[in-house]
Amino acid sequence: MTSSARPRRRRRDRDRGTYSVETAVLAPVMISLLLLMVAFGRVVDAEGAVDAAARAAARAASLERDATSAESEAQSAAVRSLETEGVTCRTSSVVIDTGGYALDVGVDATVTATISCATPLSDIGLPGLPGSKTLTASWTSPIDTYRGRQ
Template identity: 65%
Template structure:
């Protein structure tokens, strides 16, 4: 008859330390990757909102010059309000619709570009920044006078 071998717990001594040393870097890298993904998602939504705000603000103005200034100001306010810090940003407002005659359908198109920095996350292999771009179109009132 064989006797059941008793498990000696002393043989497992230190195995938890080895498992922790092996798994900790992978878990930390996964958490940093989730942070980077979250930051890019937040910045992308903020850039979309800024383009929408810029197009809407530009479409409410009476002339093209004021529309460009209002669109740029609205986009910058929107990005600042969302807490997004762009390493580089630009706002382009297409006001060619202001050149059309009254009664014709016209639109204003705003494009916002933001370079979101990712370098401070410190994950090897992660790009230093990501450029996000969004455009939005808003109608101009067809029967409002345009100088």
């Protein structure tokens, strides 16, 4: 009986330490995958926030009576929307196309807001991940056809 017990013990001795090696190899891979999921989640969340900010800016601009007020209101609406969503932009730009205000009353007109925001990703700490991702969204809102324009 003792001769049959020795081979089993030898097999166990050969496997000793393999779990530590597997953990040492797989732990960094699992952590990297987790950080990559966090990065993708942050980008998707920021895309939604930039889209909502473009929508808010276009809507705020379409409610004004003149192009100057429309641009001012759109800028502040975009900033408020991004702050409310908790998105910080390294660099951002808000471009408002107010060409519809030059059209006569009774003519269908629109105002378009385009927002560009560079969201930082460098704080995640994943090697190979870019420092930031630039997100752009555009939204068009109709101007009231029969409301006075200046």
